[in-house]
Every structure is written in structure tokens, then in C-alpha cells.
Amino acid sequence: MRFLTLITVSISLLTGCALHNYGDDQFQLRMAAHGKDIMWVPTRIDTATQMLALAQVKSGDIVYDLGSGDGVIPIQAAKRYGVRAVGIEYNPDLVALSKRNAIRENVQNLVTFKQGDIFVEDFSSATVLTLFLGENLNLRLMPTILKMKPGTRVVSNTFRMESWVPDQEVSVRSSETTIGTLNETIYLWIVPANIDGSWEFAGLPNLDKTTIRFIQKKQFFDGTINSSGKRSIAFEDGRIRGEGIRFDFESNGKRYSFNGQVNGSQIKGTLNGDPKLLVTGKRL
Ligand SMILES: C[S@@+](CC[C@H](N)C(=O)[O-])C[C@H]1O[C@@H](n2cnc3c(N)ncnc32)[C@H](O)[C@@H]1O
Structure with missing residues (x-):
């Protein structure tokens, strides 16, 4: 059911995204049908900036985007807040595209794009974690996230983590798609200290x-x-x-x-x- 929701949301987001020219002359959205655990569906720039604002990114933060696609979130973090940002992405073509995008935005000194699997790579130094992955993948990441440094802010585009109630949620847009109105919401969780x-x-x-x-x-x-x-x-x-x-x-x-x-x-x-x-x- 969740998988079906993800596919539906992905298709509808893609329908919206198809109007935009994501990618560059060497690699475009339509070429990236396969990620590893989920395909590439880009976060729009304005949603990315709202996600970073919800996380209250500040000087000294280290932002990690898990499954970083074309690098939009790390690049916006570096551009708007001057912070270091890292993207972990499985698809090497998307890693190469992200690096070209970072150079085009002149933030190549602040951002790093790493080819790798988010379930293998270490992201424990993040103070801000961003996700646009689907509820199942969020849920698989949850035990690792809960062991991160208390106070780490986690922001997810569209998808929740079933048993972890968000600390805040913001509705960012509703758009008309071929399957009806899609309400885009972003969610914030703050990693709690362990006092049990x-x-x-x-x-x-x-x-x-x-x-x-x-x-x-x-x-x-x-x-x-x-x-x-x-x-x-x-x-x-x-x-x-x-x-x-x-x-x-x-x-x-x-x-x-x-x-x-x-x-x-x-x-x-x-x-x-x-x-x-x-x-x-x-x-x-
Ligand atoms: C929905 S897209 C989100 C892209 C980007 N974070 C954004 O918000 O624009 C998910 C991305 O995760 C990547 N991905 C899927 N499974 C992965 C894995 N196990 N490790 C690393 N990246 C993965 C896909 O290739 C895709 O680029």
C-alpha cells in the first residue's frame, strides 16, 4: 500500500516535474528511471529552501541529503547559508550531474557529492538531515537516525516516519496533477536525547x-x-x-x-x- 502511494506520488510529482528541464545537456530526468531503492524525483528549488528554513539551518551546520539526486538540497544549503553540505547518491550519473551543478552555482568548495548507498555510508556527522525517499525508506533509516546526536534536525519532503510523530509539519503547496490535487507537506523531527x-x-x-x-x-x-x-x-x-x-x-x-x-x-x-x-x- 505504502509502495503504491509512493509510486502514485512519484508519478504525480514527475508529471509536475516533467514541465521543467531537470538535468543538463549530459543527463536529464528521463534518463534516471532507476535509483537503487527509489527513482530520482527532484525536489523543487522553492521546496528545498523551505525544507532548509524549517530545519533552521545556521552557520556551522553540516547538511546531509540522503539520495541527493541532482544535488539541489546540498547546493541550496551552501548557496543560501554558506554551510558545508554533503549528498549521498547511488546513481553515478546523478553524482556527476550534481558536481556540474555545484560548479555552475559556484559552491563546489562547500559541497561534496559521494557515490554510495545511504544504508552503508556514514552520515553521523550531519547536524541537518534531509530526505525525499518514501515512508518505507524513512522507516528503515529511523533506528540509525534516532542514534544521531541529540538536536539533529531531520526534514522530509512529503513522507513521514510512521511511528515517529513529527515535531512540526508545514504544508508547502498543493498542485493539480493528472490524479487530482497533491498536497505537498514537509516534516521536521528533532533527534531526542536518550533518557529512557x-x-x-x-x-x-x-x-x-x-x-x-x-x-x-x-x-x-x-x-x-x-x-x-x-x-x-x-x-x-x-x-x-x-x-x-x-x-x-x-x-x-x-x-x-x-x-x-x-x-x-x-x-x-x-x-x-x-x-x-x-x-x-x-x-x-
Ligand atoms: C526521490 S529522489 C530525491 C532526490 C533529492 N534528494 C531531491 O530531493 O531532489 C531519491 C534519490 O535517491 C537515490 N537513491 C535511491 N536509493 C538509494 C540508495 N540506497 N543510496 C543512495 N541513493 C539512493 C535515487 O537515485 C534518487 O536520486
Whole structure:
């Protein structure tokens, strides 16, 4: 079913793309029917720029596009933000086209195009990852993506990752195609720090020797605060955004909001925005 959706979307996007002259005098879109796991369907330049804006690309970022086609996303990243960008592409003709495109846009010093398989090549140094691959391939990449550095921004054109709710989604365009209206949406995920497990916390009000058990599901978490001799407290709205962590709880009839930062096996933050109410945690 998903595959069928992908083919349908690909065909409809291609129908739109066919109006444009993608490629150059040596290699054009119609020659690239076969990628490895998915064929080449180009992201339009304006969608590429919106994807980079959604990722909030900034100086110092390293942008990787997985399955980089003609290189439009890495080239736009270098051109608009002056950042280093890498494309990994299986089809050697597309790698060669990307390199020619980079020279034409005068960003050849900032971009690298690598011929290779996205399921083999290392992209762990990316701070921004862009995808236009289909939901199945996104899903296959998901375990690797979740192990990337917390805070890495992942933007996908059109396709979601089934069990990972996006942190943000933006509808970029709807276009009329031969099969009806196609709504193009881009999705953003921020790789969450891993907090799953038990932590010892200090500084929570009226709660000595506190152990917190976090049960993490991607950027969300549940769990309980356990303090010796007291009833365990369930917290609410547990949320991680990169290294940022927040949750709410009630103790002695008073509500608290914790906001902090995860740094490996340490968590530091404050309650109710009060710098005097400092809370620290360490992984057990
Ligand atoms: C839908 S196109 C997207 C191209 C580009 N990212 C863009 O947004 O314009 C997918 C690209 O992935 C490439 N591809 C497919 N499977 C691949 C794999 N296993 N490793 C590397 N590239 C792959 C295809 O050749 C194709 O160029």
C-alpha cells in the first residue's frame, strides 16, 4: 500500500516535474528511471529552501541529503547559508550531474557529492538531515537516525516516519496533477536525547532521595517520581526536544514545571523558571 502511494506520488510529482528541464545537456530526468531503492524525483528549488528554513539551518551546520539526486538540497544549503553540505547518491550519473551543478552555482568548495548507498555510508556527522525517499525508506533509516546526536534536525519532503510523530509539519503547496490535487507537506523531527531508564534526582521540593523512572517513546515520555516513604508521583507532558527536557508534576498540592537540559548522563534544570530552584539528575 505504502509502495503504491509512493509510486502514485512519484508519478504525480514527475508529471509536475516533467514541465521543467531537470538535468543538463549530459543527463536529464528521463534518463534516471532507476535509483537503487527509489527513482530520482527532484525536489523543487522553492521546496528545498523551505525544507532548509524549517530545519533552521545556521552557520556551522553540516547538511546531509540522503539520495541527493541532482544535488539541489546540498547546493541550496551552501548557496543560501554558506554551510558545508554533503549528498549521498547511488546513481553515478546523478553524482556527476550534481558536481556540474555545484560548479555552475559556484559552491563546489562547500559541497561534496559521494557515490554510495545511504544504508552503508556514514552520515553521523550531519547536524541537518534531509530526505525525499518514501515512508518505507524513512522507516528503515529511523533506528540509525534516532542514534544521531541529540538536536539533529531531520526534514522530509512529503513522507513521514510512521511511528515517529513529527515535531512540526508545514504544508508547502498543493498542485493539480493528472490524479487530482497533491498536497505537498514537509516534516521536521528533532533527534531526542536518550533518557529512557532510571535517574537519581536532587533538588525536587519535599522529595528526598528521589528516583525517576523515564519511559521514553521518541520525543515523549511517561514515568514516575519515587521518593522514600512517599507515594510515587506520575508526571505529565514529558517532552524532549533535542537536549531540552520538560515535564510537569504535583507535589504537596503544588504544581511544578521542570525545564532543563540533558547532557549525556546528567540532567540540569530549574522548576517554574526560578533559577534558585535548581534540580539535577544523574543516570543510575
Ligand atoms: C526521490 S529522489 C530525491 C532526490 C533529492 N534528494 C531531491 O530531493 O531532489 C531519491 C534519490 O535517491 C537515490 N537513491 C535511491 N536509493 C538509494 C540508495 N540506497 N543510496 C543512495 N541513493 C539512493 C535515487 O537515485 C534518487 O536520486
